[in-house]
Amino acid sequence: MVDLAIRGGTIVVPSGAVRADIGIAGDKIVAIGTEIRGSREIDASGMVVLPGAIDAHVHMELPVRGDRSSDDFRTGTIAAAHGGVTTIVDFSVGSPDTHLPDEIEARWKTAAKAVIDYTLHGEVVGWQPGNNADFAHAAELGVRTFKFYTTYSRSGRMTDDGAMYTAFAAIARIGGRAMVHSENDAIINALTALLEKKGELGMTALPHSRPAICEEEAIARVGLIARRTGVTLRIAHISSAPGLEAARAARRAGTRLIAETCPHYLLLDEGVYAREDAHLYAAMPPLRTTADNAALWNGIADGTINIIVTDHCPFTRAQKHWTGSFLDLPYGLPGVETLLPLMYSNGVAPGRITIERLAELLSSGPARALGIYPRKGAIAIGSDADLVVLDPHKELTITAESLHMNCDFNPYTGRRVTGWPVVTISRGAVIVENGTFRGEPGRGKFIPQD
Ligand SMILES: [Zn+2]
Structure with missing residues (x-):
């Protein structure tokens, strides 16, 4: 009994x-x-x-320009639980003025109201070569995946190649993993400056400010740095066919690479940027074409993609107030509650993937990538x-009101889910x-x- x-x-x-x-x-x-x-x-x-789903990339109450993403660790994890997610992976909040171990301990306090289990990636911002002890101390606290940005130089979050090279080597020595938001910063800045000069900062211009080559180039570059330093590399939220191909090529060349994508890169496309409420769909990387959607589904079928995460980072309509420029928006979409139902309904129900593959993508895959398998991710x-x-x-039509995320719109509103x-x-x-x-x-x- x-x-x-x-x-x-x-x-x-x-x-x-x-x-x-x-x-x-x-x-x-x-x-x-x-x-x-x-x-x-x-x-x-x-x-x-x-096995309960693991949403291995979320941002609850993320500080952004004096504001915070609209779900906190209580509302966000209640919504997660409603959607069948039993573990989330959030991030410590990196800053050039503080050290990773202190940032992790601070985030534990913020996360203390969570209703489901969680772990953290260590966000690396302003790290200086030589500060290897930061990674070792973080590992002692139980954090062994470290998140880098190859872009966002404007807000000071970018790590340059020199710091990344030395950091990857230090992380490899402690058996950790490097996770990278991969987009080429210089190309984005050049194209954004051109659009700014022409006064073309409407939402239809967003994808043109950071085209797929940005992702493709950055994945190829960090793939090489990871290969030469021997670190396991996790590519965050792959959004495009060229980015996916770069990940494949890096893996073929010998990089130990873990590939993530998100439901919005599989199920939404840049067509939404022509809508009147286009600004609500602001995400980075941006939504791409239907051809990119199809390529990513192929990447799931052939095993290139290991993990599906939501990058849950909701902002309300008021927070996403439209000023006429995509540069003024907070970026991110709600997703943690709809991860499993959307992937079941669009993946398993139509026969695109098996139920076993779904469990790999949402549970055992992320658990292995985090070093928490089989405690998590397995029956x-x-x-x-x-x-x-x-x-x-069970059939349901998605609306913001029928869900529990603290967000007054939903990018999948009106979709029927089985x-x-x-x-x-x-x-x-x-x-x-x-x-x-x-x-x-x-x-x-x-x-x-x-
Ligand atoms: Zn993210």
Whole structure:
């Protein structure tokens, strides 16, 4: 007799989808088999039971120009739980004036109200060559993935190639990983200056200010630096066919490369920038063409893409107030709650990917990339009991109002989705059941990375 038994579902274990029961005692999975009885039982017949999704790239209450992204760690993780996400990965807030370990400890305090587990990437801003101890101390705190920007020189977040080269070498020595927002800064600045001079700063110009070559060049460059320094490289949010091809080429040449993309680069395109509310769709990299969408789906099918994340970074309509220039906007889209349903509905339901592949992209892939597998990301004995029961037939039309993210618009408004999470279990606790949240702020734990 276990504490909680999930009975009769199709469960996705590492070896594939099988019909079985799952037994949970305390916060762990303790049994997988048949006729498992529990003091509490959930009937999952007709349902799909997946390892809880890991959204491995989100930004809750991110400080941006004196403002903050509109979800905090409480609202954002409640929304995540409703969408079947049981772990998020946010970022420490980098600054040239503070050190990574202090930034990580500060972010723990901000994240203390999380309702699901979380871990952090260390954001690297203003790092100076020689400060290798920053990475070693961060690793001791359980943070082993470090985020760099090859762009945003205007706001001071860019790391130049020299600092990146020395940092990658230091991170390689401690067995860590480098994660890079890869876009060529100089090309973006030159094209933006030209658009500024012509007074063409409307939303249709946004993709022209940072075309795909920016991503392609930067991925090729950081791919080479990673290869020569021996660091594992994670490319954040690949948005374009040329960027994807650069990632493939780097991997063929020997770079240990992990590739991310996001639902908005698979399901939305630059056509939205002609709309009246185009500014709400401001994201970086920008949305691309339908040909790029198709190339990224191919990248998922052929294994180039390892992870799907949302880059959840919501701002409300008021925060995204349109002034006539895309340079004045805060950038980012809401996504954490719709990650699993959108990928199930657009990936598994039409037969583009299997349910097993979905579990790799959303759970085991990110968990491995973070060094938290198999504690997270697997339905296996001994793993944390982070599970989502998905009703493959439940249909829903997306609106901002029907979701729980603290954002008054949604980029997928009006889309019909087939397949929706109905029960979310976090470390053995049922925290969402049929649309009702039953968790409490502060129950989420920081998960250290290997
Ligand atoms: Zn991001």
